[in-house]
Structure formats: structure tokens, C-alpha cells
């Protein structure tokens with residue numbers, strides 16, 4: 001799904017940027033240019049960052065639980 005109408009950046013590209021280490025909006029803007037023009041997509045970018053970080057944390061906790069029993 002295209003999140004940034006100005007640059008055509010998708011939710012998938014934003015999630016990948018987060019998985020690759022972008023930890024905040026500025027990192028995501030640098031990584032994939034979403035949000036760089038009018039800023040109208042910034043609230044959606046923030047939601048995607050938060051959701052992806054939560055998913056990464058849950059995944060890490062699940063791995064930790066498997067490792068520690």
C-alpha cells in the first residue's frame with residue numbers, strides 16, 4: 001500500500017527501513033524519503049514505525065523465551 005503519495009513509498013518499504021535499523025521518523029525519511037515533501041503521511045509513518053518496532057520486540061521476546069525455556 002502506498003503510504004506517501006508524494007514519493008510513492010509503500011508501507012512495506014517503511015517496515016523494511018525499521019527492520020534495517022531506522023528507529024525514528026527522521027531515520028525512515030533518510031532511508032526511504034517517505035514524508036520528505038508535504039508531510040501529510042507523517043502520522044501514518046509514525047504508526048507504521050511503532051507497529052513494526054512492536055512486532056520486532058514481540059519476535060525477540062518469543063525467541064528469548066524459546067532459548068531460555
Ligand code: FES
Nearest residue numbers: 004006038039041
Ligand atoms: S504524502 Fe508523504 S510527503 Fe507528501
